[in-house]
Amino acid sequence: MKSMHTLLKVAQKRMDELGIEAVRIGQHIEQLRMQEASILEREQSEVALATGDPALAMMLSAYRARIRMQTGEVRNEIAEKERLLAEVRVLLNQAYQEKAKFEQLIEQEAIRKATERATKDQAALDEVAINRAGFAK
Numbered sequence: 001m002k003s004m005h006t007l008l009k010v011a012q013k014r015m016d017e018l019g020i021e022a023v024r025i026g027q028h029i030e031q032l033r034m035q036e037a038s039i040l041e042r043e044q045s046e047v048a049l050a051t052g053d054p055a056l057a058m059m060l061s062a063y064r065a066r067i068r069m070q071t072g073e074v075r076n077e078i079a080e081k082e083r084l085l086a087e088v089r090v091l092l093n094q095a096y097q098e099k100a101k102f103e104q105l106i107e108q109e110a111i112r113k114a115t116e117r118a119t120k121d122q123a124a125l126d127e128v129a130i131n132r133a134g135f136a137k
Helices: 002-052 054-136
Strands: none
Touching (some): 002 054
16 A cells, blocks of 8 residues: 555656646747747847838848748747647646546555455454344343
């Protein structure tokens, strides 16, 4: 029975670790999205500046190409992190199911022991009743 409790604790610890990992990845995804938004905002302000200056307007296409490259890299990283987050969620679901199995096994063991104890107690009471009935005759 103690081994089941140990396995339950290990499963809970695994769930906790995976939950922390999922939160960490989620936060990183949010940081990347904010980084992408910052790049796009910076691009808009640079484009607005370049429309008024002919010298800057000539360099605008190269600048926009660099921005597309940067946002593409950030989007690729976001996609990779989202894929990793999906994997962690699958593992978290599996860990939850494993923990639930251990909880169920522990509960079944407790029920079995309680039933055995009640059966032994009833047998002892029956024996006492039989002995008393035998002495009364």
